[in-house]
Amino acid sequence: MEVTGAILKQARKDKGFVSLPLFAELAFISHAHLWRVENNKRPVTLNVIEAYERVLGVEIMERRDLLKALSVSAVVPVALSEQVWEGIDRGLSGQISHDEWLSRLRYHAFTGIREGVISKQAEIIADLQVLQRTAHDPRDWGIVARMLVLHGTPVASINDNAACVRWSDLAARAAMRSEDRDVQVWVLGRSANSHAHPSADLRACESLANKAIAVADGKPSVGLLDALVSKANVYALSGNPQAAAETLEKASAVFDRAGTDSAAAEWDMPFWRWAANKGQVLARAGHKEAPGWQDRADKARPAEFARFATHVELHRALVMTKQGDKEAGHTYAMSAMTKLPQERHSVALRRILAEVQAA
Secondary structure, three states: OOOOHHHHHHHHHHOOOOOHHHHHHHHOOOHHHHHHHHOOOOOOOHHHHHHHHHHHOOOOOOHHHHHHHOOHHHHOOHHHHHHHHHHHHHHHOOOOOHHHHHHHHHHHHHHHHHHOHHHHHHHHHHHHHHHHHHOOOHHHHHHHHHHHHHHHHHHOOOOOHHHHHHHHHHHHHHHHHHOOHHHHHHHHHHHHHHOOOOOOOHHHHHHHHHHHHHHHOOOOOHHHHHHHHHHHHHHHHOOOHHHHHHHHHHHHHHHHHHOOOOOOOOOOOOHHHHHHHHHHHHHHOOOOOHHHHHHHHHHHOOHHHHHHHHHHHHHHHHHHHHOOOHHHHHHHHHHHHHHOOHHHOOHHHHHHHHHHHHO
């Protein structure tokens, strides 16, 4: 069956996306273009179909099966489908309180840091579908913004910097509507961190980091720490190791005041996570202290966060390549990635691997 604009339009509405302008923002395609596609005034291209699949939470598949797949039971595991249906029904009935949404956000952040955010995509998508229709309280927009950050990075294509930037911009705009400075700083700082890679948009990274620093206005927080680490990465990747070191010193001062003892959620910064971040910057800057910080990260990291070991292993591979042993670095990096299940190969890991291979 040929996929027509009418089919895509009905699929969108069946999933609860009544607002085409909002759906267009999530799809990173202009509202005007999608309107023309849905009304059969423009052809349905592959990139449009893939955008609908991405936003509605399905894998790339045979086109004739697209509409059938755009049901909640196809997007989430069977065991969760009833919960999703119940959540959507309650949300549209105005029965979910802000406190319940906050608990839901904490659940995503708690499980995400342990299992990887990719594993939470279906549930986060289902929640965002409800929130995008029911968010009225500024506090709800704070939840939307943080869910967009948790959802956006794993979904964005490693090769599509424009899409990554637009997603970060959408999360930042939602954060501004929250009227909560702490939320705004975290969303901006964490979004900057997602662009802190040589294959990403470093200008966007620095811009987001600068905005987070400005909004923070000197108040120590994990969001400010993410922003400073992101700027340090930009300097290291731009060949300015001195500026990178100076910015890391500022970040260290913030960590001393804003670091956390535990890692209960994605927005916590325990020592082992800080050590991994610092080790990455130092590796990129070619600093001799990089291996020491990588060792500290491994020693301090609890066993339940073993998936983060792959990040540190890739940082070690980067040190090897920086020291001139590219073959050993490439082999070490591929070995580390092979040990991790394919479904846990996040955008961040794939970007670091690409960085090692290009070094």
